[in-house]
Amino acid sequence: MTEFSQAEMERQLAALIGPVGEPVSMAVELGAVRRMAVAVDDFDPIHYDEAAAHKRGFRGIVAPWPLLWSWFFNCTEYHLDIEFGKATVHGQDEYEFREPLIVGDVITVTTTIMAARLKQGRTGPLGQVEAERRFTNQHGQLCAVLKTTLFRR
Amino acid sequence: MTTICFEDVEVSQDIPSLFKGPMTTAHIMRWSAAMENWHPIHFDWRFATEQHKLPDVIVNGSWKQHVMLQLVADWAGETGWLWKIRFQFRGMNVPGDTLEAWGRVVAKHDRHPFGVVDLQIGLKNQKGDDGTPGSASVVLPKRNGPAVPYPFDPRVLGPQKG
Numbered sequence: 268m269t270e271f272s273q274a275e276m277e278r279q280l281a282a283l284i285g286p287v288g289e290p291v292s293m294a295v296e297l298g299a300v301r302r303m304a305v306a307v308d309d310f311d312p313i314h315y316d317e318a319a320a321h322k323r324g325f326r327g328i329v330a331p332w333p334l335l336w337s338w339f340f341n342c343t344e345y346h347l348d349i350e351f352g353k354a355t356v357h358g359q360d361e362y363e364f365r366e367p368l369i370v371g372d373v374i375t376v377t378t379t380i381m382a383a384r385l386k387q388g389r390t391g392p393l394g395q396v397e398a399e400r401r402f403t404n405q406h407g408q409l410c411a412v413l414k415t416t417l418f419r420r
Numbered sequence: 421m422t423t424i425c426f427e428d429v430e431v432s433q434d435i436p437s438l439f440k441g442p443m444t445t446a447h448i449m450r451w452s453a454a455m456e457n458w459h460p461i462h463f464d465w466r467f468a469t470e471q472h473k474l475p476d477v478i479v480n481g482s483w484k485q486h487v488m489l490q491l492v493a494d495w496a497g498e499t500g501w502l503w504k505i506r507f508q509f510r511g512m513n514v515p516g517d518t519l520e521a522w523g524r525v526v527a528k529h530d531r532h533p534f535g536v537v538d539l540q541i542g543l544k545n546q547k548g549d550d551g552t553p554g555s556a557s558v559v560l561p562k563r564n565g566p567a568v569p570y571p572f573d574p575r576v577l578g579p580q581k582g
Binding site: 299323324325331333336364 | 450451502508570571
């Protein structure tokens, strides 16, 4: 495996900082919402029944928040261009919630690498990369912010 | 679903746990299908154990997140707002695991006219291993105070005291 100097590893990480790709959009589908809620035995009627959701003040059937990850799996095509290390590990997720994803919404996600730094891990150099995804709906409302910390080692 | 006010909550109180499992491959596949996450570590035992050296196919991290979201949202009730939540991925869960999502109030902040409650949360398996430690912040109404607005905008929170 190629050995990289500390300066080169820092250069690779610094080059990641900034917007990632183009914003991508996808609709919130009733089937996906229902299947996700059933899969965790979450029978809160806001995930199934529009009238129940309206009664609680929501615009419509409410998606489980982790549906946000569908935009990652289906829409965002990027990889971290890091030559050093063997593996990238998903270390931490932090969500901020503002407005639920409602069935029929079209959600647009933008992804930005906010920070990337080299740290000293227990077994050697460790790249720490912080990505931020911002999800907005067709009304321009910010629905959620998802900050993810990845480790390259 | 419960309705709680900021004044009802005490630091160090436990919130009701949520139990899931024993986990099966059906749980994992149902979630993967809904999420459209087709990474083989979630359904291909040979790939998971031989190529990735994992102990088994593994439970999706986002499934675990939902369980912990469900834990906190159920406790916050119809009048509270789950504002922030954070998880670390320190341990894996596999079929056969029985999981307990748990939470404890660790701090209260008077952000007049609302209150913010911080919780420590986690997801323990049957051995007591807590592989997904985290934290959450919930906005609650005060007794006789206004309802927490929806959509939620943190600018409605008053300044942090102290």
